[in-house]
Each structure stands twice: as structure tokens, then as C-alpha cells.
Amino acid sequence: MLTTKLLATPLLVTGLAFAQADPAENDPIKTLVARLDLQKYKATIRGLTKFGDRRQGTDRNRAALDWIEAQLKTYGCTNTERLHYEYNPPPPGGRGRGGRGGRGANGGVIRGERGLVGVNEDPDLQPDTRIRELNRQPSAPGPREEVFCTKIGTTHPEEMYIVAGHFDGIGWGEAANDDGSGTALVMEIARVLSSPDVTSERSIRFALWNNEETGTNGARAYIDQRKDLQGKEDPPGSGKYPEPKWLGMIQHDMMLFDHGMPRKDGTVSEHQRAEADVNIEFQSRSKFAAQAAELAWAFLAANEKYATDFPAVVGPHMSNTDSGPFQDLVPAISLREMERISQIGGGWDPTHHQPTDVYSHFSDGDFRLGLNATQTTLGAVSQLVGVKLK
Numbered sequence: 342m343l344t345t346k347l348l349a350t351p352l353l354v355t356g357l358a359f360a361q362a363d364p365a366e367n368d369p370i371k372t373l374v375a376r377l378d379l380q381k382y383k384a385t386i387r388g389l390t391k392f393g394d395r396r397q398g399t400d401r402n403r404a405a406l407d408w409i410e411a412q413l414k415t416y417g418c419t420n421t422e423r424l425h426y427e428y429n430p431p432p433p434g435g436r437g438r439g440g441r442g443g444r445g446a447n448g449g450v451i452r453g454e455r456g457l458v459g460v461n462e463d464p465d466l467q468p469d470t471r472i473r474e475l476n477r478q479p480s481a482p483g484p485r486e487e488v489f490c491t492k493i494g495t496t497h498p499e500e501m502y503i504v505a506g507h508f509d510g511i512g513w514g515e516a517a518n519d520d521g522s523g524t525a526l527v528m529e530i531a532r533v534l535s536s537p538d539v540t541s542e543r544s545i546r547f548a549l550w551n552n553e554e555t556g557t558n559g560a561r562a563y564i565d566q567r568k569d570l571q572g573k574e575d576p577p578g579s580g581k582y583p584e585p586k587w588l589g590m591i592q593h594d595m596m597l598f599d600h601g602m603p604r605k606d607g608t609v610s611e612h613q614r615a616e617a618d619v620n621i622e623f624q625s626r627s628k629f630a631a632q633a634a635e636l637a638w639a640f641l642a643a644n645e646k647y648a649t650d651f652p653a654v655v656g657p658h659m660s661n662t663d664s665g666p667f668q669d670l671v672p673a674i675s676l677r678e679m680e681r682i683s684q685i686g687g688g689w690d691p692t693h694h695q696p697t698d699v700y701s702h703f704s705d706g707d708f709r710l711g712l713n714a715t716q717t718t719l720g721a722v723s724q725l726v727g728v729k730l731k
């Protein structure tokens with residue numbers, strides 16, 4: 342019996358062919374991915390945290406936006422544009438604790454031990470006086486802005502992928518993880534792809550949304566204002582496409598923390614777990630589910646090829662982020678530290694919307710997971726847009 346089983350196994354071994362070395366040793370994408378760097382990624386997150394929690398509708402949020410735009414320009418992504426919209430919220434009702442439910446509209450099931458979830462609204466829970474005072478100004482309704490810049494394709498300027506994160510935060514911390522980590526990822530990829538020796542066949546837009554934390558209002562404003570402009574040459578005959586056709590939307594939201602399930606007492610390990618991974622999620626109930634899944638698998642393959650430390654996994658329950666409003670218009674995915682519903686929703690990240698979401702709370706093991714997500718997206722997008730290196 343044993344012998345029979347052993348003889349039956351070679352069929353499975355053929356899968357190993359995938360792991361063999363690429364014959365194209367001088368892969369230009371490998372060279373680009375090597376231009377990412379843990380210290381640079383950390384420095385960009387550090388820069389963002391200087392503006393505290395960057396809550397929408399405050400001076401610190403507007404100052405952060407100015408800084409992000411200035412950085413993008415120094416990277417060579419000089420064609421920055423601002424999107425203007427109004428945000429006038431309904432009176433505050435408070436969100437309180439959540440995540441206790443079973444199956445939500447977006448699927449996903451929470452199993453096992455749980456931690457607390459919710460949004461901290463109490464300034465006194467921030468022990469650092471400097472950070473507490475930095476976050477003191479309340480949000481005011483009114484005009485809002487967000488920023489994007491675009492690498493224009495050489496042969497297909499009329500089509501693009503959107504690579505995005507949200508720069509606003511909440512919770513009386515520094516929004517280091519949520520979503521300084523995703524904002525820095527987008528900025529780092531903009532830096533690498535804006536290098537003068539890089540060209541791409543298709544366009545790539547680097548977008549930093551505002552008002553994610555109030556219900557993805559910034560991403561929705563972008564869709565409202567620009568979805569009907571897609572693929573239109575303006576002025577006619579100019580070769581310019583102010584809104585290239587959307588080929589895909591890739592959101593990055595909370596990239597650092599994957600410490601495992603809470604213990605029985607609700608506490609969570611202090612250390613990044615050795616099995617940490619990048620969670621690529623699409624929404625199986627969306628109009629573009631099949632194409633979004635295909636996009637997710639392309640990202641998983643890019644992770645295997647280009648990421649240095651951590652693997653990726655694909656899941657079907659993308660939720661609660663700026664890719665949501667896009668999911669019925671275009672293939673949309675999100676990259677995260679954990680699954681949004683089953684894990685973050687179960688309280689696996691105790692820094693989520695809490696005063697502990699500060700730069701000093703995270704270690705290199707955490708930042709390295711974010712760097713691996715950056716390598717994954719840079720590798721995947723470079724393949725999708727046809728990047729070339731001079």
C-alpha cells in the first residue's frame with residue numbers, strides 16, 4: 342500500500358516547475374524592486390506621522406496633503422492634481438464597538454478568540470502629550486481635497502491602473518499603520534516608477550484618498566467627478582487623456598501588523614508572527630468578481646517572484662476600504678496586513694483606530710511586511726503596464 346501511494350505522488354510534483362528560475366536573468370522589474378528599501382519606507386511613514394492622525398477636515402490633514410504632494414513632485418511625479426469636493430457629514434452618532442456580527446454583506450466569518458474593536462474618541466487615552474495636542478483641532482465640515490499624480494503610458498496613455506491608499510486617519514494616534522503604511526507604499530512606488538530611466542506602455546495613477554474613515558467619501562467623489570471622463574482625449578487630437586480608462590484599482594490599507602489571533606484573555610502577541618503574509622482580497626459579490634480574482638492571482642504571482650520575506654494569500658471578501666466603491670465599475674482589489682472581516686474584524690489588530698497606532702509602536706518586523714506588500718504591488722503593476730528600463 343505504501344509503495345502504491347509513493348508511486349502516485351509524482352503527478353503532484355509537476356507543480357514545482359513553477360518555482361524554477363526565470364530564464365530572463367536580467368529582469369528589469371527585479372532591478373526596480375531592488376530600489377525599494379526598508380529605511381526609505383520607514384522614513385516616509387515617519388514623515389506622515391509628523392501630522393498626527395491627519396483627521397479629515399483639519400489643518401493637520403491639509404498640511405499632510407501639502408507634504409505628500411511636495412514629496413511626489415520631488416520623486417519626479419510632477420503632474421500632481423488635486424480633486425476638490427465638499428464633505429458635510431450628518432450629526433455625529435458614534436460607531437461604538439463592532440465586529441461582533443456573523444456574516445456581513447461582504448462575506449467573511451469571524452472565528453476563534455476575539456479582541457476589542459472600535460474607534461477611540463477619547464483624547465485622554467493618548468498618553469503622549471505632544472501627540473494629544475497635535476490632534477486637538479476637531480474636524481470641520483466643508484471643502485476637502487485629495488491628490489493624485491500619473492505616470493503616462495508611452496503606447497497606451499489612454500488606459501491606466503490606479504494604485505491607492507488613504508492619507509486621513511482617526512483614533513488620536515499618528516495613523517502610522519492606518520493608513521500611513523499604505524500611503525507610504527503608494528509614494529514609494531511613485532518614486533521608483535517616476536525615475537527618468539523608467540517607461541511604461543500603459544499609464545499608472547498614484548492616488549491618495551481623503552475621507553476614507555468617514556465612509557470612503559474621497560474615493561466616491563473621485564468616481565462621481567471622473568468616471569464619465571474615462572478614455573476621452575482632451576483636447577481632441579492632443580494625445581492627452583485627463584482620465585485614462587480604468588483597468589484596475591488597487592487599494593492599500595493597513596500594511597504592517599500580522600501578530601496572529603488574540604489569546605483567550607484578548608491580548609495579542611507583541612511580535613510579528615513568523616507566518617505573516619500579505620492579504621490580497623477581491624469581492625466575490627461584485628460585478629467584476631471574475632476579473633478582480635484574476636487581478637488578485639496576478640498579484641500573488643508577483644509576490645512569489647519579487648517579495649523578499651513574506652508570502653501572499655488571496656481571499657474573496659474585500660471590504661471596508663476605498664476599492665469598495667470601484668468594485669462594480671472596474672476590477673478592484675485591496676492589499677492588507679490581514680483579512681479585513683475575519684481577522685481585523687475580530688480584533689486581531691489592537692492598534693486599529695486606537696492611540697497605539699503611532700510610529701514608535703511598530704518594529705522592523707512590522708515595517709518589513711509593509712515593504713513586502715510594496716514589492717508585491719510594484720512587481721505586479723510593472724508587469725501589467727509593461728515597464729521598461731533604459
Ligand SMILES: [Zn+2]
Pocket residue numbers: 507519520553594595
Ligand atoms: Zn484604513
